[in-house]
Amino acid sequence: MPMTWLGPGLFLATLATLLVETLNARLLSVLTWYHLSFFAVSLAMLGMAGGAVHVFLRPDRYGPATAPRALARVTFAFALSIPLSHLVTLVVPFTAVERLSVMDVLPVAVFTVVLAVPFVLSGVLVTIALTRVGAPIGRIYAWDLVGAALGCLLVVVLLERLNLTSAFFVAGAAAALGAWSFHRAAGEPRAWRPMAAAVVLAAAALANAGPTGLFQIIYPKNRQLWLQHGANAIARWNSHSYVTVHRPGETRAFMWGPAEGAERFRTTTAWLVIDGEAGSPITQWDGRRESLDWVSYDVTTLPYFIRQDGRVAIVGVGGGRDVLSAIWAGSRSIVGIEVNRIILDLHEGSHRTFANIATQPHVRLVHDDGRAWLTRTDERFDVIQISLVDTWASTGAGAFALSENGLYTLDAWRVFLDRLTPGGVLSVSRWFDPANVSETSRLVALGIAALIDRGVERPADHLVLAVRERVATLMISTAPFTADDRRRLEEAEANRGYQLAVSPWAPAAAGPVVDRIASSRTMDELLAAADDPYFDYRPPTDARPYYFNMLKPRALFADVAIASEGALGGNLRATLLLVVLLGVTSALVVLMIVGPLAASGRPPLPAGRFALSMSYFAIIGFAFMLVQIAFLQRFAIYLGHPTYTLSTVLFSMLVAAGAGSLLSERLPVGGRGRYLLVPVLIAAALAVTAVALPKAIDTTITAGLAARSIIVLAFIGPVALLFGFCFPIGARLIAGTPALTAWAWGINGAFGVLASILAVGLSIWVGIDANFWIAAGLYFLLLPLMPAMGSDAPGRDDHRA
Numbered sequence: 001m002p003m004t005w006l007g008p009g010l011f012l013a014t015l016a017t018l019l020v021e022t023l024n025a026r027l028l029s030v031l032t033w034y035h036l037s038f039f040a041v042s043l044a045m046l047g048m049a050g051g052a053v054h055v056f057l058r059p060d061r062y063g064p065a066t067a068p069r070a071l072a073r074v075t076f077a078f079a080l081s082i083p084l085s086h087l088v089t090l091v092v093p094f095t096a097v098e099r100l101s102v103m104d105v106l107p108v109a110v111f112t113v114v115l116a117v118p119f120v121l122s123g124v125l126v127t128i129a130l131t132r133v134g135a136p137i138g139r140i141y142a143w144d145l146v147g148a149a150l151g152c153l154l155v156v157v158l159l160e161r162l163n164l165t166s167a168f169f170v171a172g173a174a175a176a177l178g179a180w181s182f183h184r185a186a187g188e189p190r191a192w193r194p195m196a197a198a199v200v201l202a203a204a205a206l207a208n209a210g211p212t213g214l215f216q217i218i219y220p221k222n223r224q225l226w227l228q229h230g231a232n233a234i235a236r237w238n239s240h241s242y243v244t245v246h247r248p249g250e251t252r253a254f255m256w257g258p259a260e261g262a263e264r265f266r267t268t269t270a271w272l273v274i275d276g277e278a279g280s281p282i283t284q285w286d287g288r289r290e291s292l293d294w295v296s297y298d299v300t301t302l303p304y305f306i307r308q309d310g311r312v313a314i315v316g317v318g319g320g321r322d323v324l325s326a327i328w329a330g331s332r333s334i335v336g337i338e339v340n341r342i343i344l345d346l347h348e349g350s351h352r353t354f355a356n357i358a359t360q361p362h363v364r365l366v367h368d369d370g371r372a373w374l375t376r377t378d379e380r381f382d383v384i385q386i387s388l389v390d391t392w393a394s395t396g397a398g399a400f401a402l403s404e405n406g407l408y409t410l411d412a413w414r415v416f417l418d419r420l421t422p423g424g425v426l427s428v429s430r431w432f433d434p435a436n437v438s439e440t441s442r443l444v445a446l447g448i449a450a451l452i453d454r455g456v457e458r459p460a461d462h463l464v465l466a467v468r469e470r471v472a473t474l475m476i477s478t479a480p481f482t483a484d485d486r487r488r489l490e491e492a493e494a495n496r497g498y499q500l501a502v503s504p505w506a507p508a509a510a511g512p513v514v515d516r517i518a519s520s521r522t523m524d525e526l527l528a529a530a531d532d533p534y535f536d537y538r539p540p541t542d543a544r545p546y547y548f549n550m551l552k553p554r555a556l557f558a559d560v561a562i563a564s565e566g567a568l569g570g571n572l573r574a575t576l577l578l579v580v581l582l583g584v585t586s587a588l589v590v591l592m593i594v595g596p597l598a599a600s601g602r603p604p605l606p607a608g609r610f611a612l613s614m615s616y617f618a619i620i621g622f623a624f625m626l627v628q629i630a631f632l633q634r635f636a637i638y639l640g641h642p643t644y645t646l647s648t649v650l651f652s653m654l655v656a657a658g659a660g661s662l663l664s665e666r667l668p669v670g671g672r673g674r675y676l677l678v679p680v681l682i683a684a685a686l687a688v689t690a691v692a693l694p695k696a697i698d699t700t701i702t703a704g705l706a707a708r709s710i711i712v713l714a715f716i717g718p719v720a721l722l723f724g725f726c727f728p729i730g731a732r733l734i735a736g737t738p739a740l741t742a743w744a745w746g747i748n749g750a751f752g753v754l755a756s757i758l759a760v761g762l763s764i765w766v767g768i769d770a771n772f773w774i775a776a777g778l779y780f781l782l783l784p785l786m787p788a789m790g791s792d793a794p795g796r797d798d799h800r801a
Contacts, residue, residue, distance in 0.1 A: 009181030018151030049749020051123020056742030257299030257471030304329030310382025315370030660724020
């Protein structure tokens, strides 16, 4: 096939593949929950490996004479499958897993198959292009690599300019253009069909790019609750979220934790909804401070009863409720930090004179990650407020991969307390359930840990926990709370009905776990107080930033009561879903990879060498994915959001591993055994990464996004470069048995798929860095395998001195 058409065709096809992979991560976080974002990576690997096995096991069907036309046809099918798969996911609800029953598992299986279809077709076309059409491998591989890398980066641009469905249509159009190129290369007479499909899909992308879009998600989190299309005035996508804004209406004033007497207030509100389930009210305000008395009837406003007329920083502007509370308190300076550009656009654009917070001269809205901005700034504040910043979507599912976890770690609270003035208050409001185990226990543990970390001898003198209905507000001060603070808070308790569940001047009354934690004075006492066989109350750190996941695995198999709602109910559903995903993907691995390989028969070589060879490819696939998931989780906090992180990590690993693959051709695999240095260097690099990465993140978190991205590339690049050596070296070691190639591709992909799921559980219950250490150990296991794989194999390099 002529490279004039073959190279561009593969470039467009792999660009579309990586676009779909990254877009699926964003789609899954809206349709289901954030922790499923990683599953997009798993599905891509599953489909690509299954497609490759399909080609390798059918040499007659994809021989030199038939491969060009097959490539054109499969790529056209791939292009059509992208929008069709996406539209199916929009109209079919993804049900939550409540128990391990057939009807709970079946929807997960169906969704997995629907999302995997485009990747199977992509795996087929990429394998044909690389191995069946006789193209120069160096040049065709370069086209493949550049297309995939660009697809990783393009997703951020598309989501900022269009919306999710339009971005999928663009991916389909790119794949259709790739099919047109392959048709031209193969001399197919009906090349007009993929070109027509490309035009139609591009037109659909533009037509759908309006303010609300023709195609919208209607079943977020299996609920048709927020996204009633007739109620939506605005619907916008970006790399952070899917944001809709309802048309305003007059209702009872919304309060997170309404005080006694709050029911008499009415306001006009336009609900802002993030990713289909997390709501934040944009309240109409006339710009007069005296008309804001109603906000004082919410427990989230409590810090302003004791710190008025001060400097305030608010993390997570949302609809602007906390900004209104700070204005009510007469704060002389207010900084609202919001990571989502769409939300700031609303306040500064369409809802500027509706909400009126951006019109206030003493209010400054900043587009940045809250933790990163507070780390960089030299300003000091009397109040730093973080009210229910998580999105309920994450709380309900354990938030396995959500950037806002970075707000609820000991490392983050160390920064927040350092940015307070003497006697300043950090106020964090979270959900509270007095009848069940709730995250409040962990919130208090985090507060006590932050105070102990500062060297405070009596942490309880610096902490107040106020509760009203389902919301608790934790206030931590850099100095002991004063008698005047006590007077003001007890007046609020008497007049508004708040409960001071934990305070310096009264016995704790928040339940035995919270009371025990709140009385801790050393870290050892705190860890002992937080110890529990079924629930994790330990303060999260950046190495284990899963604040919302409190359920330990053993609780699934114990006779322990777990609430069906709230954080623990979500933890249960999330953990069950992780188990179901492992089961479903294992079944698909058997069906798509292991089964066909087994049916083809074991290659003609001794069983021992076969086992050693397959162990090699299983290990490198498994370890690679452990590291990739760990990088994604570590850098999601560092860079500010999983979607941007996914694009950056995939891009850098693709480019570096591709370079390593090309360089591996210069390394002989016989003779002095220099190739054995590769796993040793990888293990050493991973050990250095595990030790140095946390320190580098702490040191450079103040840098701008571009500088932090360079740091990410600096850590990923060397490791991924060495990863790129492994598969080509293994392929050369088994070159004497060509029938092993299909097995190598399949086993490598199968174990990578399974590792992507297991790595998430490992990060949650052990720690992210455990993935690096386990992967390092696995690479050391390659040392005895590699020499034995190619023993007596014809074609093995022999470079004796």
